[in-house]
Amino acid sequence: MTSLEQLQGGLVVSCQPVTGGAMDRTDIVVAMALAAIDGGANGLRIEGARNVATVRMATDKPIIGLVKHEVDRTDVRITSRLSDVEALVHAGADIIAYDATDRPRQDDRDVVLHAILAHGCIAMADCSTFDDAQQALDQGAQMLGSTLSGYTAKTESASDRPDLALVSALNRLDAFVMAEGRYNSPDLAAEAFIAGADAVTVGSAITRVEHIVGWFKTAIDEATRAEEHDDVLSS
Numbered sequence: 001m002t003s004l005e006q007l008q009g010g011l012v013v014s015c016q017p018v019t020g021g022a023m024d025r026t027d028i029v030v031a032m033a034l035a036a037i038d039g040g041a042n043g044l045r046i047e048g049a050r051n052v053a054t055v056r057m058a059t060d061k062p063i064i065g066l067v068k069h070e071v072d073r074t075d076v077r078i079t080s081r082l083s084d085v086e087a088l089v090h091a092g093a094d095i096i097a098y099d100a101t102d103r104p105r106q107d108d109r110d111v112v113l114h115a116i117l118a119h120g121c122i123a124m125a126d127c128s129t130f131d132d133a134q135q136a137l138d139q140g141a142q143m144l145g146s147t148l149s150g151y152t153a154k155t156e157s158a159s160d161r162p163d164l165a166l167v168s169a170l171n172r173l174d175a176f177v178m179a180e181g182r183y184n185s186p187d188l189a190a191e192a193f194i195a196g197a198d199a200v201t202v203g204s205a206i207t208r209v210e211h212i213v214g215w216f217k218t219a220i221d222e223a224t225r226a227e228e229h230d231d232v233l234s235s
Protein backbone atom coordinates (compact mmCIF):
# COMPACT_ATOMS: atom_id res chain seq x y z
CA MET A 1 0.00 0.00 0.00
CA THR A 2 1.23 3.50 -0.74
CA SER A 3 1.49 6.10 2.02
CA LEU A 4 -1.58 7.90 0.69
CA GLU A 5 -3.57 4.66 0.66
CA GLN A 6 -2.54 4.02 4.26
CA LEU A 7 -3.67 7.49 5.31
CA GLN A 8 -6.97 7.49 3.38
CA GLY A 9 -9.92 7.88 5.74
CA GLY A 10 -7.66 7.96 8.76
CA LEU A 11 -6.02 9.96 11.51
CA VAL A 12 -2.53 11.43 11.53
CA VAL A 13 -1.21 12.35 14.96
CA SER A 14 1.14 15.30 15.02
CA CYS A 15 3.74 14.67 17.74
CA GLN A 16 5.18 18.14 18.16
CA PRO A 17 5.84 19.01 21.80
CA VAL A 18 5.71 22.63 22.93
CA THR A 19 9.15 24.03 22.02
CA GLY A 20 11.38 24.08 25.08
CA GLY A 21 8.64 22.42 27.17
CA ALA A 22 9.06 19.47 29.50
CA MET A 23 8.16 17.02 26.70
CA ASP A 24 10.47 18.49 24.07
CA ARG A 25 12.74 15.43 23.89
CA THR A 26 13.29 12.93 21.10
CA ASP A 27 12.64 9.91 23.34
CA ILE A 28 9.29 11.43 24.34
CA VAL A 29 8.39 12.17 20.70
CA VAL A 30 9.06 8.50 19.89
CA ALA A 31 6.93 7.38 22.84
CA MET A 32 4.07 9.67 21.76
CA ALA A 33 4.32 8.36 18.20
CA LEU A 34 4.19 4.71 19.30
CA ALA A 35 1.30 5.42 21.69
CA ALA A 36 -0.56 7.16 18.85
CA ILE A 37 -0.08 4.12 16.63
CA ASP A 38 -1.26 1.82 19.43
CA GLY A 39 -4.36 4.01 19.62
CA GLY A 40 -5.06 3.54 15.92
CA ALA A 41 -3.29 6.44 14.19
CA ASN A 42 -2.67 5.79 10.49
CA GLY A 43 0.33 8.10 10.31
CA LEU A 44 2.47 10.64 12.13
CA ARG A 45 3.50 14.24 11.65
CA ILE A 46 6.97 14.78 13.11
CA GLU A 47 9.05 17.97 13.35
CA GLY A 48 12.83 17.98 13.05
CA ALA A 49 15.16 15.67 11.13
CA ARG A 50 16.51 14.04 14.30
CA ASN A 51 13.02 13.25 15.56
CA VAL A 52 12.00 11.91 12.14
CA ALA A 53 15.07 9.65 11.94
CA THR A 54 14.45 8.25 15.42
CA VAL A 55 10.73 7.68 14.89
CA ARG A 56 11.56 6.09 11.50
CA MET A 57 13.61 3.44 13.30
CA ALA A 58 10.59 2.64 15.50
CA THR A 59 7.79 2.33 12.92
CA ASP A 60 6.93 1.73 9.27
CA LYS A 61 3.81 3.93 9.41
CA PRO A 62 3.77 6.91 7.05
CA ILE A 63 5.68 9.89 8.44
CA ILE A 64 4.94 13.45 7.38
CA GLY A 65 8.17 15.26 8.19
CA LEU A 66 8.77 18.98 8.53
CA VAL A 67 11.41 21.29 9.90
CA LYS A 68 10.36 24.42 11.75
CA HIS A 69 12.69 27.30 12.31
CA GLU A 70 12.49 31.02 12.91
CA VAL A 71 14.24 33.17 10.32
CA ASP A 72 14.66 36.95 10.39
CA ARG A 73 12.45 39.01 8.09
CA THR A 74 9.92 36.25 7.29
CA ASP A 75 7.00 34.61 9.07
CA VAL A 76 7.51 31.41 7.09
CA ARG A 77 8.56 28.64 9.47
CA ILE A 78 7.75 25.26 7.91
CA THR A 79 10.38 23.57 5.69
CA SER A 80 11.40 26.73 3.89
CA ARG A 81 15.01 25.78 3.03
CA LEU A 82 16.38 23.28 0.55
CA SER A 83 18.65 22.02 3.32
CA ASP A 84 15.52 21.13 5.36
CA VAL A 85 14.30 18.94 2.50
CA GLU A 86 17.66 17.17 2.25
CA ALA A 87 17.68 16.52 6.00
CA LEU A 88 14.13 15.14 6.02
CA VAL A 89 14.76 12.88 3.02
CA HIS A 90 17.86 11.58 4.74
CA ALA A 91 15.89 10.99 7.94
CA GLY A 92 13.35 8.80 6.12
CA ALA A 93 10.22 10.95 5.82
CA ASP A 94 7.67 9.56 3.33
CA ILE A 95 5.86 12.85 2.96
CA ILE A 96 7.41 16.29 3.41
CA ALA A 97 5.25 19.22 4.48
CA TYR A 98 6.31 22.70 3.37
CA ASP A 99 4.86 26.21 3.68
CA ALA A 100 2.83 26.72 0.49
CA THR A 101 1.78 30.31 1.17
CA ASP A 102 2.91 33.10 -1.13
CA ARG A 103 4.86 34.88 1.62
CA PRO A 104 8.50 35.83 0.99
CA ARG A 105 11.12 33.46 2.34
CA GLN A 106 14.75 32.43 2.02
CA ASP A 107 14.62 29.67 -0.65
CA ASP A 108 12.00 29.88 -3.40
CA ARG A 109 8.79 28.04 -2.47
CA ASP A 110 8.44 26.11 -5.73
CA VAL A 111 12.13 25.16 -5.77
CA VAL A 112 11.58 23.59 -2.33
CA LEU A 113 8.50 21.74 -3.65
CA HIS A 114 10.38 20.48 -6.70
CA ALA A 115 13.23 19.25 -4.51
CA ILE A 116 10.75 17.21 -2.44
CA LEU A 117 9.35 15.64 -5.60
CA ALA A 118 12.79 15.08 -7.13
CA HIS A 119 13.70 12.98 -4.08
CA GLY A 120 10.64 10.78 -4.67
CA CYS A 121 8.78 11.99 -1.58
CA ILE A 122 5.17 13.08 -1.49
CA ALA A 123 4.82 16.85 -1.14
CA MET A 124 2.28 18.13 1.36
CA ALA A 125 1.42 21.77 0.77
CA ASP A 126 0.60 23.49 4.06
CA CYS A 127 -1.90 26.04 2.78
CA SER A 128 -3.66 29.07 4.25
CA THR A 129 -6.07 29.67 1.36
CA PHE A 130 -7.60 28.00 -1.69
CA ASP A 131 -5.19 30.00 -3.91
CA ASP A 132 -2.17 28.54 -2.10
CA ALA A 133 -3.54 25.06 -2.75
CA GLN A 134 -4.31 25.73 -6.41
CA GLN A 135 -0.76 26.97 -7.00
CA ALA A 136 0.74 24.01 -5.14
CA LEU A 137 -1.32 21.56 -7.16
CA ASP A 138 -0.28 23.24 -10.42
CA GLN A 139 3.35 22.74 -9.36
CA GLY A 140 2.89 19.05 -8.54
CA ALA A 141 2.03 18.81 -4.82
CA GLN A 142 0.01 15.65 -4.15
CA MET A 143 -1.36 16.52 -0.70
CA LEU A 144 -3.12 19.76 0.25
CA GLY A 145 -3.47 20.69 3.92
CA SER A 146 -5.52 23.42 5.58
CA THR A 147 -2.67 23.69 8.12
CA LEU A 148 -1.95 27.41 7.88
CA SER A 149 -5.50 28.78 7.69
CA GLY A 150 -5.82 31.20 10.59
CA TYR A 151 -2.08 31.57 11.04
CA THR A 152 -1.11 34.14 8.36
CA ALA A 153 -1.71 37.88 8.20
CA LYS A 154 -4.25 37.25 5.39
CA THR A 155 -6.22 34.62 7.31
CA GLU A 156 -5.57 35.52 10.95
CA SER A 157 -8.56 34.75 13.10
CA ALA A 158 -9.38 34.54 16.76
CA SER A 159 -11.64 31.53 16.17
CA ASP A 160 -10.75 28.29 17.87
CA ARG A 161 -12.79 26.38 15.24
CA PRO A 162 -11.14 24.58 12.32
CA ASP A 163 -11.56 25.95 8.78
CA LEU A 164 -14.04 23.38 7.45
CA ALA A 165 -15.01 25.69 4.58
CA LEU A 166 -11.44 25.54 3.25
CA VAL A 167 -11.50 21.73 3.48
CA SER A 168 -14.72 21.67 1.40
CA ALA A 169 -13.11 23.96 -1.16
CA LEU A 170 -9.94 21.83 -1.33
CA ASN A 171 -12.13 18.81 -1.94
CA ARG A 172 -12.95 20.25 -5.38
CA LEU A 173 -9.28 19.93 -6.39
CA ASP A 174 -7.77 16.70 -7.64
CA ALA A 175 -5.47 15.92 -4.71
CA PHE A 176 -5.40 14.26 -1.31
CA VAL A 177 -6.99 16.67 1.20
CA MET A 178 -5.60 16.80 4.74
CA ALA A 179 -7.74 18.64 7.26
CA GLU A 180 -5.40 20.15 9.83
CA GLY A 181 -5.52 22.92 12.40
CA ARG A 182 -7.71 23.14 15.51
CA TYR A 183 -9.43 19.73 15.18
CA ASN A 184 -9.52 19.70 18.94
CA SER A 185 -12.18 17.06 19.55
CA PRO A 186 -13.27 13.72 18.06
CA ASP A 187 -16.49 15.36 16.80
CA LEU A 188 -14.56 18.05 14.91
CA ALA A 189 -12.25 15.41 13.41
CA ALA A 190 -15.33 13.51 12.21
CA GLU A 191 -16.73 16.73 10.70
CA ALA A 192 -13.58 17.05 8.58
CA PHE A 193 -14.64 13.94 6.64
CA ILE A 194 -18.17 15.23 6.14
CA ALA A 195 -16.54 18.37 4.68
CA GLY A 196 -14.59 16.19 2.22
CA ALA A 197 -11.23 15.50 3.84
CA ASP A 198 -9.27 12.36 2.91
CA ALA A 199 -7.57 12.36 6.31
CA VAL A 200 -7.29 14.56 9.38
CA THR A 201 -4.24 15.58 11.39
CA VAL A 202 -4.61 16.29 15.10
CA GLY A 203 -1.78 17.72 17.17
CA SER A 204 -2.40 19.88 20.22
CA ALA A 205 -5.47 18.01 21.45
CA ILE A 206 -3.51 14.76 21.64
CA THR A 207 0.13 15.59 22.21
CA ARG A 208 0.48 19.08 23.75
CA VAL A 209 -0.27 18.53 27.41
CA GLU A 210 0.33 22.20 28.23
CA HIS A 211 -2.39 23.30 25.80
CA ILE A 212 -4.88 20.69 26.96
CA VAL A 213 -4.34 21.60 30.61
CA GLY A 214 -4.76 25.26 29.66
CA TRP A 215 -8.15 24.54 28.02
CA PHE A 216 -9.35 22.81 31.19
CA LYS A 217 -8.01 25.62 33.40
CA THR A 218 -9.75 28.31 31.35
CA ALA A 219 -13.07 26.48 31.48
CA ILE A 220 -12.77 25.91 35.22
CA ASP A 221 -11.71 29.51 35.92
CA GLU A 222 -14.68 30.82 33.91
CA ALA A 223 -17.08 28.53 35.76
CA THR A 224 -15.75 29.46 39.19
CA ARG A 225 -15.81 33.19 38.33
CA ALA A 226 -19.44 32.88 37.20
CA GLU A 227 -20.32 31.10 40.43
CA GLU A 228 -18.63 33.82 42.53
CA HIS A 229 -20.56 36.43 40.52
CA ASP A 230 -23.87 34.61 41.23
CA ASP A 231 -22.98 34.41 44.96
CA VAL A 232 -22.34 38.19 45.08
CA LEU A 233 -25.66 38.92 43.35
CA SER A 234 -27.65 36.63 45.68
CA SER A 235 -25.98 37.90 48.90
Ligand SMILES: CC(=O)N[C@H](C=O)[C@@H](O)[C@H](O)[C@H](O)COP(=O)(O)O
Binds near residue numbers: 180205
Ligand atom coordinates in the same frame (compact mmCIF):
# COMPACT_ATOMS: atom_id res chain seq x y z
C1 LIG B 1 0.24 26.68 12.24
C2 LIG B 1 1.34 25.69 12.53
O1 LIG B 1 2.48 26.06 12.64
N1 LIG B 1 0.95 24.39 12.68
C3 LIG B 1 1.90 23.39 13.02
C4 LIG B 1 2.27 22.57 11.90
O2 LIG B 1 2.99 21.64 11.91
C5 LIG B 1 1.63 22.69 14.32
O3 LIG B 1 1.99 23.61 15.34
C6 LIG B 1 0.21 22.18 14.63
O4 LIG B 1 0.23 21.61 15.90
C7 LIG B 1 -0.29 21.14 13.64
O5 LIG B 1 -0.58 21.79 12.44
C8 LIG B 1 -1.58 20.43 14.12
O6 LIG B 1 -2.57 21.36 14.42
P1 LIG B 1 -3.31 21.34 15.84
O7 LIG B 1 -2.24 21.41 16.87
O8 LIG B 1 -4.18 22.59 15.83
O9 LIG B 1 -4.12 20.06 15.92
